[in-house]
Amino acid sequence: MRQNQPKKTVASTIKSVKPLVIATWKTDLAVETAAAYLAKGASALDAVEQGCRIEEANEKGQSVGKGGLPDRDGNVTLDACIMDEKGNYGAVLGVKNIKHVISVARKVMEDTPHVMLVGEGAEQFAVSKGFERENLLTEASKKAWEKWKIKSEYKPIINIENHDTIGMLAVDKDGNISGACTTSGLAYKLAGRVGDSPIIGGGLFVDNEVGGASATGLGEEVLKTVGSFLIVELMRQGKTPQEACEIAIGRIVNKPGKDFKNFQVGYIAVNKQGETGAYSIHQWFSYNLFKNGENKNIQSNYFNKA
Ligand code: ASP
Numbered sequence: 014m015r016q017n018q019p020k021k022t023v024a025s026t027i028k029s030v031k032p033l034v035i036a037t038w039k040t041d042l043a044v045e046t047a048a049a050y051l052a053k054g055a056s057a058l059d060a061v062e063q064g065c066r067i068e069e070a071n072e073k074g075q076s077v078g079k080g081g082l083p084d085r086d087g088n089v090t091l092d093a094c095i096m097d098e099k100g101n102y103g104a105v106l107g108v109k110n111i112k113h114v115i116s117v118a119r120k121v122m123e124d125t126p127h128v129m130l131v132g133e134g135a136e137q138f139a140v141s142k143g144f145e146r147e148n149l150l151t152e153a154s155k156k157a158w159e160k161w162k163i164k165s166e167y168k169p170i171i172n173i174e175n176h177d178t179i180g181m182l183a184v185d186k187d188g189n190i191s192g193a194c195t196t197s198g199l200a201y202k203l204a205g206r207v208g209d210s211p212i213i214g215g216g217l218f219v220d221n222e223v224g225g226a227s228a229t230g231l232g233e234e235v236l237k238t239v240g241s242f243l244i245v246e247l248m249r250q251g252k253t254p255q256e257a258c259e260i261a262i263g264r265i266v267n268k269p270g271k272d273f274k275n276f277q278v279g280y281i282a283v284n285k286q287g288e289t290g291a292y293s294i295h296q297w298f299s300y301n302l303f304k305n306g307e308n309k310n311i312q313s314n315y316f317n318k319a
Pocket of ligand 1: 177196198207208228230
């Protein structure tokens with residue numbers, strides 16, 4: 014009888030998991046960096062932090078870290094969160110002047126009794142931990158904002174085709190899973206707006222017994238369906254990562270009257286067996302996957318084939 018079958022233990026499943034990294038969008042270098050850390054025996058937590066730092070430092074990327082597009086008042090504000098294999102979580106929201114917010118989020122998780130710090134408090138905390146203040150608005154992003162200001166159309170822009178928020182999940186040699194997510198949020202957002210990326214269960218969720226998931230795209234829609242948490246819970250119930258990502262996208266697009274034509278959401282997921290999944294509303298969502306020693310950028314399957 015089913016009830017009498019021994020429960021699969023974590024120890025019995027990790028054997029089949031190779032060091033693995035999966036991250037949203039075309040994030041070759043970030044994933045390669047995380048994989049290199051794993052190869053040296055680093056924890057999944059160190060790997061995702063170091064991988065995300067690559068994108069935060071990449072000034073050409075206009076949606077993460079330095080060079081991120083500002084809010085409509087011209088301020089670059091960053092959001093990030095991190096989760097380890099023990100279920101610990103740390104996040105910072107709406108932080109100005111600090112590039113490596115993923116590392117600040119880790120400090121919140123490890124060095125404070127809290128899980129979230131916001132705005133000025135988060136910035137002051139970062140400085141107290143030795144992070145340097147710097148201007149995050151690059152010339153290119155300033156120019157883009159100045160161009161946007163001419164019309165000042167308040168219509169948050171979702172980057173359907175290119176590179177965006179980085180959400181990253183890694184499985185280390187011990188089979189432990191951690192995740193991280195970092196972003197400058199929606200371009201030209203209202204000052205103070207925060208999306209899904211730094212919110213537990215929204216932009217990121219990890220349960221080391223089951224797997225992890227991360228999101229990119231219109232954070233408001235991810236939050237309303239608690240997307241990453243939903244995916245992990247679906248995997249707990251036996252869905253594959255791919256099935257779970259597809260159901261989570263379904264929760265968004267199948268809402269009565271939902272006009273999903275003008276926004277994108279993409280999910281990635283990994284389970285304890287090292288199986289991965291990805292799904293988005295529209296075409297052009299891609300993800301990087303490092304598995305069996307190879308790092309590939311892969312186009313995700315998507316819902317809107319119309
Ligand atoms: N999810 C991010 C946010 O809503 C933005 C993105 O991924 O493009 O802030």
